[in-house]
Amino acid sequence: MIAELVFVGTELLLGEILNTNAQYLSRQLAQLGVDVYHQVVVGDNAARLRAVLSQALSRSDLVIASGGLGPTDDDITREGAAEVTGRPLELDPQLLAQLEIWFARRGRRMAENNRRQCMVPRGARVLPNDRGTAPGLMIPADGDKVVILLPGPPGELRPMFEAHVAPYLAARSGGRPLRLVTRTLRFVGIGESALADGLRDLMATQTDPTIAPYAKVAEVHLRLATRAADEAEGYARIAPLEAEIRSRFGRFLYGSDEETLPQAVGRLLAERGMTLSTAESCTGGLVAKWITDVPGSSRY
């Protein structure tokens, strides 16, 4: 299943907020074995939003759009998705009753414009929102495709994704999706190009697991990735490749997965009962900061 993520909001195009939803949703979908080929950000503009949603539906099976579900006039995602899926919006009386209760509980009057949040494209499934007034929507589209609308605030989007979208996607893929299993090997003291040069034969022939090099500040990472039913199966497939890479470049490898260089240094110091002092010139205390950022660093 190919997925596309659409983020709606002029505030994203102005750089006023950081798009943490993009990372969250991408990571969740990778875990569920769903491939994301495109992420698109578009502003609160009806024509451009419709064009982006149409294109997403034409090239992807699943479109997840977030943002623009609020009660105000610049919230246009509901209307745009209804239009591109060809489903008229209809007032959902049950949703209206729930929203009135939501406001009454908080001792507030429901504003007239909140009624817009009770408009549902015909045939869509409503995803309840316990944290806000915007319900999510799951809208069927041509040929088994689906458009899922989620609210923009991460505090509303995340619980809704976990409670309703993740189970739906897992069920759709037969309840046992292939998930992405990765191992990151972390190197220091060698450049990305030299490392890739020495692994050229492996990188040219390997298609599963894949090998992707990333240049980081003062480090290079290699990500080995495969898809498998579970972690054990995935790591078993990665192991021979990892062993071959370690045999070639093990002397530059300081750790794997989440362990950072300061953590690896700290672990070695603690294991050997050694302590560390720094006297820094150009780095002006940066090395000491990296070292002491690690919890438990007072041991060394």
Add this chain to the structure above:
Amino acid sequence: MIAELVFVGTELLLGEILNTNAQYLSRQLAQLGVDVYHQVVVGDNAARLRAVLSQALSRSDLVIASGGLGPTDDDITREGAAEVTGRPLELDPQLLAQLEIWFARRGRRMAENNRRQCMVPRGARVLPNDRGTAPGLMIPADGDKVVILLPGPPGELRPMFEAHVAPYLAARSGGRPLRLVTRTLRFVGIGESALADGLRDLMATQTDPTIAPYAKVAEVHLRLATRAADEAEGYARIAPLEAEIRSRFGRFLYGSDEETLPQAVGRLLAERGMTLSTAESCTGGLVAKWITDVPGSSRY
């Protein structure tokens, strides 16, 4: 001038990294008076990258792409941009000489694949990179359009943007671009929909300055925005609208722009010589944390 941002990298589609370049570039362009209508993220896939770049060139005047300029085979942005602009790649001997010096200074051998980083689309301008091996490129396209390629690591992208791209864009817009001037009004104790309802007449008629409401955790923000030659001109245009909104909803307004609620509470306490104790149940110390997160909070 309409701009489009393209971010190249499978790691973004997998959610392995947070796209901070999107916020940085969007904010910089807003400051320079350049409108961004779309941001697109695409993986290290040649066909999809070409399609994304072609579409960007068809609907935008300026395309800024970042990432995928490294030395390894999965770095394909240079080739993709050369293809969609119809400019063949040619080895730049000067760039090659510089890169050889770059490696020699660091006592490293230059790998064969680094030569790829010296391939330049015919007629393109090279943007030097002091922090890494990937030069940026500024590639002319049909009808006065331009494609700018920047390296993905923020530590390389940001200085290159500030040194080379920002001055180019400022010069292109006559040296004195209209910049975005904004004022954010921060409200507490009122919902987004009630606030928007009470400002419906203003929001319906105002096109400049624009009014955009944002629901935040326990707060609502209104962003008033206009374009002006400088801040003084912009604030003068925003002032009457701000005064009208304050006269209607001033009792819910606690601060503006960057001042947070804990900062506003702290400022009022300090002004009045009052102190604050918290005894928290449901919030479990959260209020105390918010209060003490403000520098100087030991005064109250």
